Amino acid sequence: MKNVFIMIVLVSGLVFAGCSSKHVAPQEQPAQIEMQKQAVVPAKEPSKQLSQRQPENITDQQLAKVETTEEAPTYSEEKSPFEDIHFDYDKYEIQSDAQVALKSVSSWLLKNPSARLLIEGHCDERGTNEYNLALADRRAKSVRDYLIALGIASPRVEMVSYGKEKPICTEHTEGCWAKNRRAHFVILREAGK
Amino acid sequence: MKTRSKIQSSKFKGSTILLFTVCLLSAVCRLMPAVAEAKVYIDISSPAFRKLPVAIQEFTGPSGKEISDIIRNDLAITGLFAFIERAAHLENPSQPFNPKNWTPIGAEAVVKGSATMAKDLIVTVSLYDVVEGKEILRKEYKAGKELLRPLSHTISNDIYYALTGETGIFRSRIAFVGEDKGERSVYIMDWDGNRITRTGLKGNIVLSPRWARDGSRLIYSAERNRQWGIYLLDFTKMSERKVFSSKGTNMAGDFFPDGDEFVISSSKGGNPDLYVVNLKNSAATRLTSSRGIEVSPAVSPDSGYIAFVSDRGGSPQIYLMRKDGSGVKRITFEGSYNTSPAWSPKGDKIVFAGRRGTNQIFIVNPDGAGLTQLTSQGNNEDPSFSPDGRYITFSSDRDGVKGIYIMRANGESQERITPRNLKTYNPRWSPN
Numbered sequence: 067m068k069n070v071f072i073m074i075v076l077v078s079g080l081v082f083a084g085c086s087s088k089h090v091a092p093q094e095q096p097a098q099i100e101m102q103k104q105a106v107v108p109a110k111e112p113s114k115q116l117s118q119r120q121p122e123n124i125t126d127q128q129l130a131k132v133e134t135t136e137e138a139p140t141y142s143e144e145k146s147p148f149e150d151i152h153f154d155y156d157k158y159e160i161q162s163d164a165q166v167a168l169k170s171v172s173s174w175l176l177k178n179p180s181a182r183l184l185i186e187g188h189c190d191e192r193g194t195n196e197y198n199l200a201l202a203d204r205r206a207k208s209v210r211d212y213l214i215a216l217g218i219a220s221p222r223v224e225m226v227s228y229g230k231e232k233p234i235c236t237e238h239t240e241g242c243w244a245k246n247r248r249a250h251f252v253i254l255r256e257a258g259k
Numbered sequence: 260m261k262t263r264s265k266i267q268s269s270k271f272k273g274s275t276i277l278l279f280t281v282c283l284l285s286a287v288c289r290l291m292p293a294v295a296e297a298k299v300y301i302d303i304s305s306p307a308f309r310k311l312p313v314a315i316q317e318f319t320g321p322s323g324k325e326i327s328d329i330i331r332n333d334l335a336i337t338g339l340f341a342f343i344e345r346a347a348h349l350e351n352p353s354q355p356f357n358p359k360n361w362t363p364i365g366a367e368a369v370v371k372g373s374a375t376m377a378k379d380l381i382v383t384v385s386l387y388d389v390v391e392g393k394e395i396l397r398k399e400y401k402a403g404k405e406l407l408r409p410l411s412h413t414i415s416n417d418i419y420y421a422l423t424g425e426t427g428i429f430r431s432r433i434a435f436v437g438e439d440k441g442e443r444s445v446y447i448m449d450w451d452g453n454r455i456t457r458t459g460l461k462g463n464i465v466l467s468p469r470w471a472r473d474g475s476r477l478i479y480s481a482e483r484n485r486q487w488g489i490y491l492l493d494f495t496k497m498s499e500r501k502v503f504s505s506k507g508t509n510m511a512g513d514f515f516p517d518g519d520e521f522v523i524s525s526s527k528g529g530n531p532d533l534y535v536v537n538l539k540n541s542a543a544t545r546l547t548s549s550r551g552i553e554v555s556p557a558v559s560p561d562s563g564y565i566a567f568v569s570d571r572g573g574s575p576q577i578y579l580m581r582k583d584g585s586g587v588k589r590i591t592f593e594g595s596y597n598t599s600p601a602w603s604p605k606g607d608k609i610v611f612a613g614r615r616g617t618n619q620i621f622i623v624n625p626d627g628a629g630l631t632q633l634t635s636q637g638n639n640e641d642p643s644f645s646p647d648g649r650y651i652t653f654s655s656d657r658d659g660v661k662g663i664y665i666m667r668a669n670g671e672s673q674e675r676i677t678p679r680n681l682k683t684y685n686p687r688w689s690p691n
């Protein structure tokens with residue numbers, strides 16, 4: 067019995083080898099759509115037989131509305147007294163003029179110990195959503211790291227990236243793009259205080 | 260004596276099996292050329308294959324025209340068929356098929372059908388081989404009236420399979436982000452832009468819906484209350500669940516094939532790195548730890564590799580690594596801004612957006628060879644392949660309002676499929 071199986075394997079090998087060498091030629095011709103012979107199809111995908119008695123019943127994935135559960139904010143927000151600081155294209159290093167601005171942000175925070183700061187990172191519209199979100203994340207983090215280095219306690223400085231999703235200027239010009247490559251500041255107060 | 264006869268009979272059985280196997284295999288062998296020739300191979304360098312001349316008759320009965328038009332539109336996107344227009348048909352749709360009516364006008368395949376509408380819509384379809392003069396497909400379909408389009412797409416799939424031996428994509432869908440009156444939400448539509456459905460899922464910003472490989476779930480990123488979370492939409496339960504959140508920016512990447520794990524980009528550890536998140540225990544395992552940006556991970560179909568974007572070389576480029584984070588190698592070298600990689604279903608191509616003044620769609624082999632630009636008008640982003648790898652969906656602003664487009668994988672036949680009054684982006688073709 068064992069020998070028989072070995073023979074089957076050997077013969078199968080031969081037959082298949084015959085198959086592949088025999089049909090090299092047809093594959094060299096330009097690809098053509100040909101009618102498939104009925105006998106072939108059920109073997110490959112039995113569920114798609116060419117003729118059937120019972121009608122195929124068509125159903126569709128349900129798509130009922132799923133509502134997002136709203137989450138309540140844990141703080142209230144105030145407009146900050148600070149101007150935006152700006153970045154070079156595809157860069158997240160703090161420029162020298164921005165360093166001056168950040169020093170005044172840090173001295174304000176030192177004088178207002180109950181306030182927390184939210185830094186928003188933004189990009190211009192060039193580039194793709196996800197990379198811009200990562201880039202704007204790095205911009206906000208550069209600002210946050212700079213403020214921490216100036217002596218602000220890290221829990222007082224939050225950050226969020228908006229990528230290119232919230233431009234303040236919508237023209238497709240270098241002037242507009244420069245305005246959008248920014249870190250924006252928001253003052254946070256604990257909710258209910 | 261008894262033993263001997265037993266041995267003999269088993270020998271006899273053995274040689275019968277052997278003979279049978281040889282017969283079976285040679286039968287398979289004889290059938291193989293049909294399979295080999297039926298297989299349509301589309302080389303993206305645009306080969307000279309011959310389009311099959313097909314006549315799709317207007318179906319008889321209620322909604323017959325609509326159904327047969329949907330089928331024609333489905334088959335048209337493939338670029339594999341030449342349609343014999345209805346005005347040229349010599350045979351009335353209600354007449355029985357006669358090859359003599361079709362040979363003179365050059366049709367090689369003919370589709371005929373009839374629809375009846377009672378409680379349900381019932382459609383009977385026949386596909387004929389004109390050269391052989393015989394019916395090669397006959398099937399009946401039944402659906403509620405509201406499912407006329409899915410029913411028609413199912414017919415297209417069966418015709419396509421009968422003619423090419425390949426599975427059609429005509430019932431696949433595209434998930435995307437839409438912005439209606441400033442409110443962003445996850446949407447789902449058919450691949451042809453019909454049946455646009457807005458889920459109730461929203462955030463201030465919603466991005467990147469990504470399908471699980473079985474098409475039953477989506478993950479996406481949303482910013483809510485100034486926090487970026489990763490959310491899971493389960494179609495079987497119709498529920499949304501927050502599956503990952505932390506301080507920093509969290510962006511949905513891609514499911515692993517088993518559906519229990521997915522890879523994301525998160526800046527929870529200081530800067531944007533890639534993590535594998537387990538859905539069962541919410542554990543996040545770090546994959547990268549460079550000082551720069553790692554974002555937009557895409558898992559290869561065999562799950563062995565992850566393509567992603569990193570700026571570790573000074574500009575955003577596409578890299579590949581093994582699924583455990585080892586063996587990182589860069590695969591894009593042209594241009595200074597290459598992002599948003601997605602794999603072809605066979606794993607032989609990666610499609611991405613590259614900036615060349617404006618953002619354009621490119622494809623490249625996973626070894627970095629064979630770079631080909633597919634688009635040239637406007638800004639084109641967020642590419643992903645159809646389940647059969649023959650088409651690519653992407654977003655473009657080429658006509659002013661950002662919308663979702665589809666094209667063949669060689670860049671031919673670029674077509675907007677979403678309406679101009681809806682700003683849409685981040686399309687992802689469903690895996691089935």
